[in-house]
Amino acid sequence: MSYHLMDYFAFFLPVVLIIYQLVPQRFRPVALLMANYAFFYMISGPLVVYMLFSTIFTHYIGLWLENVSLTAEVEGKALIMKKRKVLVFGIAISLGILGVLKYFNFFGQTVADVLALFQVNFVYEPIRFMVPIGISFYTLQMISYITDVYRGTQKAEHNLLKIALYLSFFPTIMEGPICRYAQVGEELYAGRSITFENLKFGYQRIVWGLFKKIVIADRLYATVSHVFDNYRDLDGSVIAFGVVCYTVQLYMEFSGCMDIIIASGEIFGVKLPENFRQPFAAKDASEFWRRWHITLGTFFKDYIFYSISLAKPVKNLAKKVKEKLGRNVSKFVGPTIALFGVWSCNGLWHGANWTFIFYGMYYFVLIFIENITEEPVQKLAQKWNINRESSGYRMFQAIKMFFIINIGELFFRANTLQDGFAMLGKIVTDFHISELLGKLSSLKMDVADLVVVAIGIVVVAIVGSLHERETKIREEIAKWVLPVRWGMWYAAILAVIMLGAYGTGYSIVEMIYAGY
């Protein structure tokens, strides 16, 4: 079961919607919960017990934190310390389960590798863990809820059913978005009737998501796999082409699935947070991460960046630096330490692999450089009369971001870190554009594929630029006269059916982020 397959949007989702609509409103939350657990069970089988435990545990920690606040005979810092112990326990258990299932083998092997450097013979035998679907996503939701209750920005929820719905909502379980309880908790429990408006707009967005996923992303899958698995035999220009294809594939696939997910929520009357906002329009790396996988970025900002920056030892260090080196230097101390924490976590969150850790460090270094050079660049621009809003400067930023994003994705997708460096090396030192033009046919891609992908990218770019201008496209289309409107939607559905990369000659491409 995956969101882009018929099993989901043509069978599971409609069946759940019909049952949900038929049962009385007060039973709808229970019906939705049963659908959530059925969905989870269809993918992860008996591992559904992890979800069950996580739900009860999260609920319990919330109540415990509330109880500490209500019954404590102390206040002020002593109360905070008492609550902090509960918070640390809650986060430790949540992260502990994730850590063992996802990272135990990685750390075991790393220990063996380090010991080998000291001539210590230690062979690590990997343990095969069964990992439940979506654990990386729902664990972050557990942590956000527990932390919000600790901070007092969220009341502890007494109703276990509400917490269960929040952690297991089936459209979000595989790929997020990472929601906050305050955003969706009450809407999930409301059991609102499905309106024709929501159903219509929801399925329209599902078609759009399928277009991005099946027509564009999946068409690039074979080429990308071929290039990343056989780069040693390929010219740098071909590798560069494969890397760009991967960036397009990842964006179309992840944002396309996100369209299907958010649309599914919309049909139930649940407004899920957006995860993408035209990331390729970003002017710098910081902005890129405010537009790409937004809910992961805001999670790290709210729960790691600020927590580390405002931690006592970090503040004290910043004060000492301020006394010795002045404010211009000290202002970078806290944020830089926090940034390092954020990007270490970001890399590790994507998986137990050095490529992901490098990917995190890559963005840490880039954003650090952006932060410390912002003021000097601004002064230089003023001195040299460079208009940073001019189209020329914007073009320079777009080219810079093209390289930054693609180099990052190269390491993100590379099979190993060594492969990533070798691929980058070949792009820099062995680049002959004539090789690319002559080899297109051997890249598991024909002219028709190229044309479809190119047109698809143009369509997505036009829609993106309309979104950037805050145009509500579906609402605008709804105002068109009926024949044109229906003609447009039939064309969209036909485009997915006729141009989709499925059937003979194509294999089903699993969702990339469902593996994280």
Place this chain on the structure above:
Amino acid sequence: MNELLEILEEIQPGVDYENCTTLIDDHILDSFSILSLVSEIEDAFDIEVLPAELIPENFNSAESLWNMILRLRGEA
């Protein structure tokens, strides 16, 4: 309040702090500026700002910032 406006002006000059109510929503103050601001107001007003306070409602305008400072000083 004047002291707060001076701090804001020092951290991010050229903003109409007396009237702007979207300092966070419009990304006028980014994460770095917020942390510099927190450090300055902690020293200037002898308060401790916890992560829970770092929400747009507290940082979107000079007035909301001032209200947070008064609250943390126990004057509101």
